[in-house]
Amino acid sequence: MKQLNTVAIVGVGFIGGSIGMAVRKRGLAERVIGIGHRQESLRTARRVGAVNNTTVDLAKGVAEADLVIVCTSVGRVVDDVRRVAENCPPDTLITDSGSTKSTIVETFNYDTDNPTPEAKLPRGCRFLGSHPLAGGEKIGPAHASADLFEGRVTVVTPTKNTLAEDFDLLETFWTALGSMVVKMSAADHDKAVAMTSHLPHAVAAVLACSVPEEFFRLISTGFLDTTRIAAGGPEIWKHIFDLNRDNILAALSHFGRNLASLETAIRNGDEAMIERILTLAKNNRDALGS
């Protein structure tokens, strides 16, 4: 892609930091500016080479940006995008890395033919959502990696009001970071990740809660794998559970019905049914690779 002059990243944690490192490693921008609240975190971001400069002043940080990526926690993305749009150059494209998308799209009213004036971003700025499917349970720029997006999917969620050139820019950008870009509506994205990401988190968390401490010494790799994501930050996940509530409840209810089927089969000693469930599970899991 044509080299950008300035990329601004709002929120230089694990994802924001990894984006900065990846942009710098691949020479996609002349400079990367990291914007955050906490000096310590910004210092770490500079130290690991995620950004060239940092600032706690959002207005100053985005003043010359060609592209702004909001990587704060999903509950804050809407407010942060607005603040960015009020302070960045006119006609700038703003994206994010949030793991739920519908709320943001609905707020900016992008999928209607006549967005209300309040819904539009000021001065010609546009928002187009992204979600790089990478991260897991890690927190903070100290764990950031320039290769985090290599071979991973990034979903971009255009609406009927998205400019083709904006989609092209983001597609080129994420592809340059090593991602495979998948185009989906925000609604379809949220329904899918409720199943593939939010349901597993809920299940892993409940599993981690369910085992009494006296049994900890018997815990082996299987339990550790199955609950690994439960180490993720409660703050982040509280927001996700709030923002994608209906899809997550639907996923939980679907999971609950399947779990009840297995429970009934175990209770009745129905070996054929147990084997059918375990075989489907194995086939699905084998198909997904390691």
Place this chain on the structure above:
Amino acid sequence: MKQLNTVAIVGVGFIGGSIGMAVRKRGLAERVIGIGHRQESLRTARRVGAVNNTTVDLAKGVAEADLVIVCTSVGRVVDDVRRVAENCPPDTLITDSGSTKSTIVETFNYDTDNPTPEAKLPRGCRFLGSHPLAGGEKIGPAHASADLFEGRVTVVTPTKNTLAEDFDLLETFWTALGSMVVKMSAADHDKAVAMTSHLPHAVAAVLACSVPEEFFRLISTGFLDTTRIAAGGPEIWKHIFDLNRDNILAALSHFGRNLASLETAIRNGDEAMIERILTLAKNNRDALGS
């Protein structure tokens, strides 16, 4: 430990093969004999160095054994232990690696003061159960590893009829393979692993079944970790679900109640409760390490 002359391993799959490799690497026995049904698997066991000799003839394989380890699938352990006892030298100690223990102990009636004559093994042979907590989803001697037990827990399940010298031998043996030995009753063991191993397997399998194929492309590391053990063999797990039924049903019901609490909290937007659950989960998971 004093070097053994001959260790016989019945069932040279992933666990049996790893025991053989570990015994040989550490020079714990002069020779390791692998006993199995399938020539191909026995050839692999020889090729990877898990055993010195192999045979499909159980009687011949155990004829000179100082210690026999039955590593066939849990559903077959009881029968195999009996066959071993009928063919090995008098007064031989037999152990296993099965992931459920109560059925075996009950069959051999070891925990009563007056075991019935049928329950006793012939010719002074004794059974003492072991369960090395290692393995995961791998199958077959090709994946076996001499260091599989390094740093892992092995549960040994004595009863009131267990000879102190038998417990000492197994404790020394598993410790020599790098394991930490934990002494538990078969009943306590089965209750604990229902929570720490069998419940996670059920949950991972149901999760792997619940995601429709159209969403596979959005699957990321979190889902892969959470469902990794669902790739385990349906045959093995069908037996485990059968042999440890009551404990697994209790664990599923405990998990189901906790999942319902989270579901209710999400439905009601009860952020305090969601945060309490996620924080407990994170604290537990952090305590368990990686």
